[in-house]
């Protein structure tokens with residue numbers, strides 16, 4: 001898929017609308033680095049989790065950012081009305097075994113999302129810690145919004161947990177507004193967060209004005 005170069009002020013960054021073959025493991029490492037605390041109870045230990053995430057990655061529903069030829073940021077998304085990405089259940093049971101796998105499946109179900117038609121849902125955005133604060137996360141969000149518009153979506157949604165107030169502030173600056181907050185205090189000890197806020201930004205499908 002076509003790549004596009006932008007200068008963030010800290011150097012050129014190239015965006016790509018897919019994960020190139022061979023970069024799946026690096027993308028999975030970025031996800032694990034960013035979301036390991038949240039995903040750990042379902043996917044630990046890391047030496048199982050990272051290959052599992054790499055194998056399950058949907059390369060064509062992702063945006064990557066490269067700096068100096070290295071994959072430094074990654075975002076995954078789902079489009080409403082499309083088949084969900086590869087089924088998790090069999091893969092989880094195969095990787096972790098039947099007994100342990102069932103508990104993990106129950107935890108993973110908490111993060112599952114089946115977007116409605118006309119909606120792009122961001123499954124995750126992860127920037128390499130050494131490259132944060134340079135505008136790369138914002139570039140990924142704008143690229144996701146462009147994809148949403150091209151695919152005829154009316155809105156782009158994402159979830160942010162209550163311990164991530166800096167990310168929430170960033171999304172607000174980028175035009176997202178809170179739709180709802182679901183409080184999950186019983187998950188705080190296990191997963192490290194006690195509430196999830198869904199945020200939304202309107203998108204003008206290509207050729208139509210934004211609502």
Ligand SMILES: CC(C)(COP(=O)(O)OP(=O)(O)OC[C@H]1O[C@@H](n2cnc3c(N)ncnc32)[C@H](O)[C@@H]1OP(=O)(O)O)[C@@H](O)C(=O)NCCC(=O)NCCS
Pocket residue numbers: 034035124125126127128131132133134135136137138139158159160161164166167169170
């Ligand atoms: C949140 C995240 C994607 C932002 O990417 P980024 O490239 O740093 O974002 P930008 O440079 O475009 O914008 C910087 C802003 O991001 C936000 N931010 C959130 N966490 C940050 C971090 N650890 N380091 C730097 N900025 C962070 C802040 O609002 C920051 O602005 P500030 O410096 O004024 O507080 C990135 O920090 C990240 O990968 N964090 C870990 C994973 C995560 O939280 N993902 C989002 C889940 S909803």
